[in-house]
Amino acid sequence: MRIGVLTGGGDVPGLNPCIKAVVNRVYEEGHEVVGIRRGWGGLVNANPDDPGSIAANILPLDPNTVRTVDRSGGTFLHTSRTNPGKVRTSEVPDFLQGQLGGGEGPHDLTAHVMRVLEEQRIDVLIPIGGDDTLSYGLRMHQENVPVIAIPKTMDNDVHGTDYCIGFSTAVTRGVQFIHNLRTSTGSHERIAVVELFGRYSGETSLITAYLAGVDRAVISEVPYDIDRLAALLVEDRKRNPSHYAMMTISEGATLRGGEMVLSGEADAYGHRKLGGIGLFTGELLKERTGAGIIYQQVGYLMRSGSPDSLDLMVATNYAVMAADLAVDGSTGRMVALRGGTYTHVPISVTKEGVKRVDIDELYDSESYQPKVRHVTGKPMFLY
Numbered sequence: 376m377r378i379g380v381l382t383g384g385g386d387v388p389g390l391n392p393c394i395k396a397v398v399n400r401v402y403e404e405g406h407e408v409v410g411i412r413r414g415w416g417g418l419v420n421a422n423p424d425d426p427g428s429i430a431a432n433i434l435p436l437d438p439n440t441v442r443t444v445d446r447s448g449g450t451f452l453h454t455s456r457t458n459p460g461k462v463r464t465s466e467v468p469d470f471l472q473g474q475l476g477g478g479e480g481p482h483d484l485t486a487h488v489m490r491v492l493e494e495q496r497i498d499v500l501i502p503i504g505g506d507d508t509l510s511y512g513l514r515m516h517q518e519n520v521p522v523i524a525i526p527k528t529m530d531n532d533v534h535g536t537d538y539c540i541g542f543s544t545a546v547t548r549g550v551q552f553i554h555n556l557r558t559s560t561g562s563h564e565r566i567a568v569v570e571l572f573g574r575y576s577g578e579t580s581l582i583t584a585y586l587a588g589v590d591r592a593v594i595s596e597v598p599y600d601i602d603r604l605a606a607l608l609v610e611d612r613k614r615n616p617s618h619y620a621m622m623t624i625s626e627g628a629t630l631r632g633g634e635m636v637l638s639g640e641a642d643a644y645g646h647r648k649l650g651g652i653g654l655f656t657g658e659l660l661k662e663r664t665g666a667g668i669i670y671q672q673v674g675y676l677m678r679s680g681s682p683d684s685l686d687l688m689v690a691t692n693y694a695v696m697a698a699d700l701a702v703d704g705s706t707g708r709m710v711a712l713r714g715g716t717y718t719h720v721p722i723s724v725t726k727e728g729v730k731r732v733d734i735d736e737l738y739d740s741e742s743y744q745p746k747v748r749h750v751t752g753k754p755m756f757l758y
Contacts, residue, residue: 376406376498378497378499381452381503383414388678390540391447391449400699412431413452414456415488416455419484420468434452458510460511471484485518492520499521502525504525505526509725524710529542536720537755549579549673553569566622568668569623573625577593581594584623595731598632601630605659605664612666653671709722736748
């Protein structure tokens with residue numbers, strides 16, 4: 376058996392240990408593994424008629440190749456947000472341009488992807504990614520390609536699992552940065568606005584705020600009233616003996632009656648770049664409070680570096696499960712954690728809904744604060 380593994384979407388800590396564990400487990404069972412570079416983009420850009428192109432996009436992996444990759448963060452296979460089902464004309468490889476048949480695109484290059492898989496004798500695909508990457512994994516499954524998916528995303532919002540690789544490290548980093556930022560915020564007696572990742576799910580902002588003990592947390596699910604938020608932060612600042620206040624905000628948060636702060640062109644999955652809502656909010660707060668503002672966009676620092684022990688354990692165990700499923704011939708599955716137990720579910724669950732924060736149980740929409748009402752029976756990360 377020949378198994379292909381790829382990483383798509385944003386990088387998170389834990390990807391390299393996950394790849395390494397897949398390779399080692401598959402080799403124990405006497406099978407081969409190849410790494411597909413740059414996510415689904417490696418299959419789009421691989422030309423079966425050009426050995427150089429194949430070598431640039433598909434990498435044979437063995438235990439020696441991956442021996443030390445888990446000592447660093449990110450993904451040594453690299454990543455992209457390519458969706459082979461929706462490729463812009465400008466991003467179609469030169470060798471495929473003559474096959475487009477006109478039109479501005481986007482173009483569905485799935486037939487080409489299928490040819491590459493067949494030519495390279497790849498029997499099973501193991502994509503590691505979030506909703507977007509796994510949505511094309513589901514497409515591959517629907518095209519009768521054996522697929523075993525591994526969920527990863529700092530937002531922890533892949534439907535069907537309680538946990539995704541990368542979330543614990545992101546929260547850990549967020550808490551550390553917030554505590555470090557207290558020194559400058561307190562020294563200057565300001566209001567700190569910390570912007571965290573989170574497009575549609577505010578869990579990263581919510582849980583980070585909950586654990587770091589910040590004064591207010593604005594999340595993607597609840598549009599906020601700037602005047603009310605300003606008044607609350609003024610009171611928080613007055614009550615603090617060091618005369619400062621802190622808040623977190625999800626990058627996908629919106630002002631009541633407003634829209635997400637977006638920039639640039641949409642990617643292959645229809646997402647434009649997010650970022651800047653914290654700066655915008657900070658400027659509005661300065662106008663209303665007269666206080667000095669510290670704006671800190673944590674952003675990519677949350678996903679950089681090595682994984683914490685929880686992400687390392689989950690990444691390794693997800694990989695072992697996925698490899699075992701592939702070798703055993705079980706396909707169309709996604710490995711998962713549910714109710715604190717490792718399991719696997721149909722890959723189709725990734726499209727059964729949008730995973731969002733349970734506002735009623737975890738958030739006070741009037742005070743913009745985490746408010747955990749019941750812990751008994753909830754997953755470890757309350758989500």
